[in-house]
Amino acid sequence: MDVDSSKKFSPSKLKEYQICPRRYAFHYIEKVPREGTSVEALLGVCVHAALESLYKNLQNGRLLTLAELLGAYDAEWEKRWKSEKVVIHEPGLSGEHYRGVGRDAISLYDAAHRPFDADKTVAVECRVGFPLEAGGESYRIEGFVDRLALAPDGAFEIHDYKTGRSLPEQADLDEDWQLALYDAAVRHAWPDTKAVRLRWHYLRFGKTLSVAKTDSQLSALKKDVAEFILKIKSDRRFDPEKNALCPRCEYRAICPLFKHAEEISRMPAAQARLEEGSLLVDRLADVVARKKDAKAALKGMEEEERALEAELLLYAGSRRLLAVQGRRGHVTVSEKEEIHLPTKTNSPENHDRMEEELKASPLWPRVSKLDGHRLVEGLKEGNWDEPSKRLVEELLLRYATRETTRILRFHPVKQEAEE
Ligand code: SF4
Numbered sequence: 001m002d003v004d005s006s007k008k009f010s011p012s013k014l015k016e017y018q019i020c021p022r023r024y025a026f027h028y029i030e031k032v033p034r035e036g037t038s039v040e041a042l043l044g045v046c047v048h049a050a051l052e053s054l055y056k057n058l059q060n061g062r063l064l065t066l067a068e069l070l071g072a073y074d075a076e077w078e079k080r081w082k083s084e085k086v087v088i089h090e091p092g093l094s095g096e097h098y099r100g101v102g103r104d105a106i107s108l109y110d111a112a113h114r115p116f117d118a119d120k121t122v123a124v125e126c127r128v129g130f131p132l133e134a135g136g137e138s139y140r141i142e143g144f145v146d147r148l149a150l151a152p153d154g155a156f157e158i159h160d161y162k163t164g165r166s167l168p169e170q171a172d173l174d175e176d177w178q179l180a181l182y183d184a185a186v187r188h189a190w191p192d193t194k195a196v197r198l199r200w201h202y203l204r205f206g207k208t209l210s211v212a213k214t215d216s217q218l219s220a221l222k223k224d225v226a227e228f229i230l231k232i233k234s235d236r237r238f239d240p241e242k243n244a245l246c247p248r249c250e251y252r253a254i255c256p257l258f259k260h261a262e263e264i265s266r267m268p269a270a271q272a273r274l275e276e277g278s279l280l281v282d283r284l285a286d287v288v289a290r291k292k293d294a295k296a297a298l299k300g301m302e303e304e305e306r307a308l309e310a311e312l313l314l315y316a317g318s319r320r321l322l323a324v325q326g327r328r329g330h331v332t333v334s335e336k337e338e339i340h341l342p343t344k345t346n347s348p349e350n351h352d353r354m355e356e357e358l359k360a361s362p363l364w365p366r367v368s369k370l371d372g373h374r375l376v377e378g379l380k381e382g383n384w385d386e387p388s389k390r391l392v393e394e395l396l397l398r399y400a401t402r403e404t405t406r407i408l409r410f411h412p413v414k415q416e417a418e419e
Contacts, residue, residue, distance in 0.1 A: 004029050004232055010143040011178035014225065017232050019245060025238035026251045034250035036085040039098045042077070044163040047102050047203060048125075048146060049076040051109070051161055055124045055147055058116055066110050070103055077102070089248050105163060105203035112206055119149040119157060128185035134226035135233070141225065145182050155195035158182045162202050173200060173211050177221065180211075184218050309408050317406075329412040336407055339400050341372030354399045363388050372400075 006013075006028065017024040026032045050073035054064050064072070077099050080086075086095065129142030147159040158179050179198035187193045198211045213221075240257045252258045264272045272278060316324055316333045323332045342350035358364050363384075378384050379392050 003236065006232075007138075008140045008142055009225075009229060010141070011181045012143065014177060014228060014232075017228075019243055020241040020249075021232075021235060021238040022240035022255060022257075023245075023249060023251055024232075026254070029238070032251065032254065035253060036087040036250060037080075038248045038250070039086050039088045039093075039095060040164070040248065042080055042084065042086050043098050043102045044161075046073050046076040046080065047105055047163050048161055049073070050106055051146070052124050054116070055121045059121055059124075063115060066107065066114075069106055069110060073102060073106055074099070087248075087250075101204065102163065108206035109161075109201060109203050112208075119151045122148040122150055122156075124148075128182055128189060130185045130188035132222060132226055132229070134229045139226075139229055141181055141185065143178070143182060143185075148186065151197070153195075155197050156186050156190070156193055157197045157199055158186065159199050159201060162200055163204065164202075165204060167202050167205050167207060168209075170209060170211075173198075173209055176211070177225065180213050180218065180221050181225065183213050184222060187218070313406055313408055316408075327413075329410060331408055331410045334407050334409070336405050338403050338405060339372075339376050339396060340403060341375070341396075341400050343372075350399050354395055357395060361388075361391055363391060 004025075013024070013028060016027060027034075050069055053072040054069055057064050081095060088095065088098070123145070124147050126145050126148055127142060128145055128148075129140055132139045132141050145158050146161050149157045149159060151157050160179055179200070183196045183198060186196055195212065198213070200209045201207075202209065240255055242257060246252065246255075246258065249255065249258075253262045260277055264275060264278055267275065312324060312331055313333065316322070316331075321333065323330055342348075342354060344351050366378075366388075375392055375395075379389065379396070382389075384392060
C-alpha cells in the first residue's frame with residue numbers, strides 16, 4: 001500500500017479519512033477516477049454555483065431576482081446533467097425530483113435573506129489556509145470557504161451551504177472541524193481579527209446554525225488535527241470502514257467490501273449462481289443452517305435424556321435397584337454424598353461461629369482457616385487423630401448440611417461386549 005505523501009490537508013480531506021480510510025486512499029493517494037457523480041453531489045454543486053453567482057453579482061452592485069437566481073441554478077444543472085454521468089441511488093426518484101429539491105432550497109434561502117444586505121461579502125468560494133506542525137514536519141491546512149463576510153459589528157462570518165437531507169444537532173456542529181479550521185485560517189490571514197462566527201445554512205430546512213470558537217478551542221483543535229495527520233501518515237493499510245455513505249460511494253465497484261457483490265449484481269442470474277465465491281458462500285450458509293438445526297435437535301435430545309434419567313431414578317428408587325436392564329444396554333445407579341459447609345455468603349453467622357470453634361481447637365494450625373474441603377477430605381481419608389476426628393464430626397453435625405446425589409450411568413450393549 002502506498003504511503004500518503006500529502007503535505008496539504010483540507011477539512012474535507014481529513015473528514016474523508018475519518019469516514020473511511022479506504023475511500024480516502026482511493027481518492028487522495030491512488031487518485032482513482034470516481035465512477036459517476038451522485039445526484040446529491042450534483043444538487044450541491046449547482047446550488048453552490050447559483051449562490052456564488054448571487055453574491056458575486058452583489059459584490060458588483062447588482063442584486064439578482066429570484067427568477068435569475070433559479071435560472072443560474074437551472075443552467076448549471078442542465079450543463080452538468082448533460083456532461084456528467086449522474087447516478088441516482090434512491091429507487092423511484094428522478095433527476096427532476098432532485099432538481100426541484102435544489103430550487104426549493106434556493107427559494108427558502110432567498111425568502112429568508114433577500115435583499116442580502118445583512119453583511120458585506122468579502123469573498124466567495126475563497127481559498128483560506130494556515131501552516132501546521134505535526135511530528136516535526138510542516139503541513140498546510142487549506143480549503144475553500146463558500147462565503148466570507150463582514151458583519152456590521154466587525155466580526156468575520158464564515159458561511160457554509162449544506163444541501164443534505166438531515167439537520168444536525170447543535171452539539172454536532174460544536175464539534176465540527178471544517179468551519180473551525182476555516183476560522184483558524186481567517187485569524188491567520190487577519191491577525192487583528194476580534195471575532196469570527198461560523199454559520200451553516202441548512203438550505204432544505206431554511207435553517208441557519210451558528211457557532212463561535214474561543215482561542216483555546218482553536219488551539220486544542222489544531223493539536224487534534226496535528227495528531228490526526230500523524231495517524232493518516234502512519235497508516236499502511238487504509239482499511240475500508242462500512243458507513244452510511246457506502247450505498248452512494250463512487251468506489252463501490254473496487255472497494256474490497258463491496259467489489260464482489262457489485263460483480264455478482266452485474267452478472268446474469270444463472271452465471272451469478274455458479275460463480276465460485278458465491279457457491280462457496282451458499283455452501284457455507286447451508287452448513288451453518290444445518291448446524292443450527294442440529295444444535296436445536298441436540299438441545300431437545302438433552303432435555304429428553306434428563307427426563308428419562310429422572311424417570312429411571314424414580315423407577316430404580318421405588319424398587320431399590322442399583323441397575324436396570326434394557327435390550328440395548330443397562331443403567332447403573334450409584335450414590336454420592338456431598339457435604340455442604342456454611343460459607344460467608346450463604347450462611348455467614350454459622351460460618352463465623354464454626355470458624356471461631358475451630359480456632360479454639362488444636363485443629364486450627366492444620367487448617368489455618370475454615371477450609372471445608374480439607375476438613376471433609378481429612379475425615380474421609382482418616383487423616384485426623386481420634387480427638388480431631390470427633391471434633392470434626394461434631395462440627396459437621398452442627399453446621400453442615402448433607403445432600404445425597406444419585407448418579408445414573410448408561411452402559412450400552414456394545415460397551416458391555418468390549419468389557
Ligand atoms: S464503499 Fe464504503 S467502505 Fe468502500 S470505500 Fe466506499 S465508503 Fe469506504
